[in-house]
Amino acid sequence: MVASEQALVTGKQLDTLCINTIRTLAIDAVQQANSGHPGAPMGLAPVAYCLWQEFLRYDPADPTWLNRDRFVLSNGHASMLLYAMLHLAGVREVDENNQVLKELAMPMEEIKRFRQLGSRTPGHPESHITTGVETTTGPLGQGVGNSVGMAIAGRWLAANFNRPEFEVFDYDVYAMCSDGDLMEGIGGEAASLAGHLKLSNLCWMYDHNGITLDGPASWSFSEDVATRFIGYGWNVTRVTDANDLEMLARAFEVFKNTTDRPTLIIVDSHIGYGSPHKQDTNAAHGEPLGEDEVRLVKKFYGWPEDAKFLVPEGVREHFQDGIGKRGKEARARWSKMFAGYSEKYPELAERLHLMQRRELPAGWDKNLPTFPADAKGIATRESSGKVLNVLAQNIPWLIGGSADLATSNKTTLKFEGAGDFEAGSYAGRNLHFGVREHAMGASVNGLVVSGLRAFGATFFNFSDYMRASIRLAALMEIPSIFVFTHDSIGVGEDGPTHQPIEQLASLRAMPNLIVLRPGDANEVVEAWKIIMQLQSQPVALVLTRQNLPTLDRTKYAAASGTAKGGYILADATGGKPDVILIGTGSEVALCVEAYEKLKAEGVQARVVSMPSWKIFDNQDKAYKDSVLPPSVTARVSVEMAATFGWEHYVGLKGRKIGMHRFGASAPLKDLLKFFCFTTEEVVAEARKAIADK
Numbered sequence: 189m190v191a192s193e194q195a196l197v198t199g200k201q202l203d204t205l206c207i208n209t210i211r212t213l214a215i216d217a218v219q220q221a222n223s224g225h226p227g228a229p230m231g232l233a234p235v236a237y238c239l240w241q242e243f244l245r246y247d248p249a250d251p252t253w254l255n256r257d258r259f260v261l262s263n264g265h266a267s268m269l270l271y272a273m274l275h276l277a278g279v280r281e282v283d284e285n286n287q288v289l290k291e292l293a294m295p296m297e298e299i300k301r302f303r304q305l306g307s308r309t310p311g312h313p314e315s316h317i318t319t320g321v322e323t324t325t326g327p328l329g330q331g332v333g334n335s336v337g338m339a340i341a342g343r344w345l346a347a348n349f350n351r352p353e354f355e356v357f358d359y360d361v362y363a364m365c366s367d368g369d370l371m372e373g374i375g376g377e378a379a380s381l382a383g384h385l386k387l388s389n390l391c392w393m394y395d396h397n398g399i400t401l402d403g404p405a406s407w408s409f410s411e412d413v414a415t416r417f418i419g420y421g422w423n424v425t426r427v428t429d430a431n432d433l434e435m436l437a438r439a440f441e442v443f444k445n446t447t448d449r450p451t452l453i454i455v456d457s458h459i460g461y462g463s464p465h466k467q468d469t470n471a472a473h474g475e476p477l478g479e480d481e482v483r484l485v486k487k488f489y490g491w492p493e494d495a496k497f498l499v500p501e502g503v504r505e506h507f508q509d510g511i512g513k514r515g516k517e518a519r520a521r522w523s524k525m526f527a528g529y530s531e532k533y534p535e536l537a538e539r540l541h542l543m544q545r546r547e548l549p550a551g552w553d554k555n556l557p558t559f560p561a562d563a564k565g566i567a568t569r570e571s572s573g574k575v576l577n578v579l580a581q582n583i584p585w586l587i588g589g590s591a592d593l594a595t596s597n598k599t600t601l602k603f604e605g606a607g608d609f610e611a612g613s614y615a616g617r618n619l620h621f622g623v624r625e626h627a628m629g630a631s632v633n634g635l636v637v638s639g640l641r642a643f644g645a646t647f648f649n650f651s652d653y654m655r656a657s658i659r660l661a662a663l664m665e666i667p668s669i670f671v672f673t674h675d676s677i678g679v680g681e682d683g684p685t686h687q688p689i690e691q692l693a694s695l696r697a698m699p700n701l702i703v704l705r706p707g708d709a710n711e712v713v714e715a716w717k718i719i720m721q722l723q724s725q726p727v728a729l730v731l732t733r734q735n736l737p738t739l740d741r742t743k744y745a746a747a748s749g750t751a752k753g754g755y756i757l758a759d760a761t762g763g764k765p766d767v768i769l770i771g772t773g774s775e776v777a778l779c780v781e782a783y784e785k786l787k788a789e790g791v792q793a794r795v796v797s798m799p800s801w802k803i804f805d806n807q808d809k810a811y812k813d814s815v816l817p818p819s820v821t822a823r824v825s826v827e828m829a830a831t832f833g834w835e836h837y838v839g840l841k842g843r844k845i846g847m848h849r850f851g852a853s854a855p856l857k858d859l860l861k862f863f864c865f866t867t868e869e870v871v872a873e874a875r876k877a878i879a880d881k
C-alpha cells in the first residue's frame with residue numbers, strides 16, 4: 189500500500205470513528221434518560237457529519253457570526269444528533285448580551301443530562317435555551333418552514349447590505365427533515381414558496397428512511413416526493429446510501445453549484461443503523477434501545493461495549509481540523525472584510541449591530557400620526573396601515589407581508605422604494621406569502637431569528653391556520669408580529685366561516701404572546717409603539733374591518749394609557765363609579781355610548797379600555813386596583829367574541845356581553861342588533877349589574 193492510500197484508509201477510519209461517536213452519544217444519552225429517539229441520529233449521523241465537517245461554514249468559536257451558514261434540524265425528535273454535533277464541534281456558549289464565552293455551549297455534562305429539568309438538552313431543540321440551536325423544532329414541518337424565512341432573510345440581507353467588493357452576506361441555509369416534515373401541509377406550503385422565490389441558498393436534506401412512528405411510511409405516504417419537488421421548482425438529487433460520504437459530498441456540491449433553485453437531497457437511510465431491532469421497519473422506534481441492544485449495536489460499530497459517552501481520542505481534534513479550521517478561516521476573512529465595510533459604510537454596519545441586538549434605530553417613532561376626533565372614524569386596520577407605513581420608513585429592517593390579503597389587511601408598504609420581494613429581486617420590503625398562512629407564520633419566525641423585524645398578516649379567523657407557528661414564536665421568545673384584521677362578526681356578510689369567535693380567548697391563553705386589540709386609531713398608534721419595543725415576545729395585533737369612531741381625547745383619557753394594557757377611558761364624577769364597563773377594540777366605542785347614556789340618566793359609570801389583558805396583568809396591584817377597584821363589583825364586559833375568561837375581570841357576578849355561538853352572514857347592522865351589541869343592551873346590562881350587586 190502506498191503512503192497516500194494508507195492516509196486515505198486512516199482518514200476513512202477517522203470518519204467512521206467520528207460518525208460512530210455521534211451515534212453512540214445519541215444512544216447513550218437516550219438510554220440514560222430512558223426517553224427519546226436514538227434511531228434517527230443513528231441513521232443520519234453520516235449526513236450531519238459530512239455537512240458540518242466539509243461544507244457548513246460555521247465557526248464554533250463564534251456562533252453569533254452574522255454570515256454563518258444556518259443548520260436547522262426540522263425533525264427535532266432527533267435532537268441528540270444536534271446536541272452531539274454542538275459538543276463535538278466545540279461550539280462556544282453565548283450569554284444573554286450576545287457575548288461569546290470561553291465555555292462550551294454543549295459540555296458533556298449537559299449531554300448526560302439529556303431531557304432533564306433545567307438542562308441545555310431538552311427533548312426537542314429549543315433555541316432560547318441552547319446556543320447553536322438556530323430555531324426551536326419538534327412540531328414537524330416548523331423547522332423547514334423557518335428555513336424558508338431564514339433563506340429569504342439571507343437573500344434580503346445580501347440585496348440590502350452587500351456592496352461592490354463587500355459580500356457581507358452569502359450564507360446558506362440547510363434543513364434536515366423527515367417523512368413527517370414532508371407529510372405535513374406546512375412543509376408543502378414552505379417548499380412551494382421557496383421554489384417560487386427560487387431560493388438557491390436553501391438546501392433540505394430529506395431522511396428517506398421509509399419509516400414513521402406507527403410503522404412503515406408506506407402505510408400512509410406513497411407519493412413521489414422527487415416529482416413533487418421538481419414540480420415546486422426545486423432541484424432534486426438523491427443519495428442512495430446515507431453511509432456513503434462521497435455520494436453525500438457530491439450532493440452538497442450539486443447544491444452549492446445550483447444558483448437558480450432550492451435543492452432537495454433525498455437521502456436513503458436506515459433508522460437505527462446498526463441495530464437489528466431498529467432495522468425492522470415494523471418496530472416502534474421512538475424509544476431507547478434497551479441495555480442489551482445497546483451492547484449489540486456497539487459491537488456492530490466496533491465500539492467498546494461497556495463504554496458510555498465515549499469520545500475517542502482524536503475525534504474532537506478531527507472536528508477542530510475540519511469545521512473548526514474552515515470556519516475560523518472563513519470568519520477571519522469575513523471579519524477583515526467587514527472591518528473595511530464598517531469604515532466605508534458605518535451606517536450600514538451600525539444597522540446590523542442594532543438588528544442583532546433587536547434594538548431600534550434613533551428616531552424609530554418619528555412622524556407617527558395623531559388622529560383627530562371623528563365620529564364616523566376609521567377602521568383600525570386602516571389606521572394600522574398608516575402607522576405601519578411610517579414605522580417601516582423609520583426602521584429599514586421592518587419587512588413583511590400578507591397571505592394574499594394585503595389589500596384587506598392594509599399591510600402593503602406603499603412608500604417610495606418599499607418595493608416587492610420577488611424571485612431574483614430580493615431587496616423589496618413587501619413579501620407575498622400567497623395563500624399559505626402556516627408557512628407565512630413559520631417564515632416570519634425564520635426572518636425574526638435572522639435579525640429582521642418581520643410581520644405576517646391575514647384575517648383573524650385564519651390565525652388558527654398558523655397557530656402552531658405563533659406558539660413557537662412565543663416559546664422561542666422572539667418578537668414576531670402577526671397582524672390580524674376582520675376581527676369579529678363585524679366582518680358582516682362573509683358570515684360565520686370568516687367571523688372569529690374563540691380566537692381571542694384562545695390566543696390570550698398562550699404564554700408569552702401579547703394580544704393587542706386597540707379601540708380606536710390613536711390606540712392603534714400606541715399599540716404599534718408597544719409592538720416595536722418588544723424584544724422577546726411575539727404579538728397578535730387584532731384589528732377591525734369596520735370603521736370605529738376616533739374618540740375625542742380632550743373629553744376622554746389619552747390613548748397613552750394603552751401602554752398599561754388597560755386604563756380608565758371615561759370616569760364617574762369623583763372617580764366613584766357604580767358600575768364599570770370594560771371593552772376592547774370595536775366595543776370600546778359602544779361602552780362609551782352606553783356610558784354617556786347612563787350619565788344622562790344619572791348613573792355613575794366608568795369605561796375601561798383594555799386592549800391587552802397580559803400587559804394589564806403585568807401592572808402592579810395598586811394600578812390594577814385603581815382601574816378595577818375591588819369594591820366596585822358591578823361590572824360588564826363587552827366584546828364581540830367568546831366570553832371565556834372575562835370573569836377574571838368582571839368577577840363571577842359580573843355580566844358578560846359576548847358571542848355564545850358562531851356568527852351569521854348578514855349586513856353588520858343587522859348582526860349587531862341580532863347579537864345584542866347595542867347601546868340599549870349595554871345600558872340594560874349595566875343596570876342589571878348594579879341591581880345584582
Ligand SMILES: Cc1ncc(C[n+]2csc(CCOP(=O)(O)OP(=O)(O)O)c2C)c(N)n1
Pocket residue numbers: 227228263265326327328329366367368369395397399400401459473
Ligand atoms: C406536528 C407533529 N405531529 C406529530 C409529532 C410526533 N412525532 C414525532 S416523530 C414522528 C414521526 C416519525 O416519522 P418520521 O417523520 O419519518 O421521522 P423518523 O422516525 O423517520 O425519524 C411523529 C409523528 C410531531 N413531532 N409533530
Ligand SMILES: [Mg+2]
Pocket residue numbers: 366367368395396397398399400405
Ligand atoms: Mg421516517
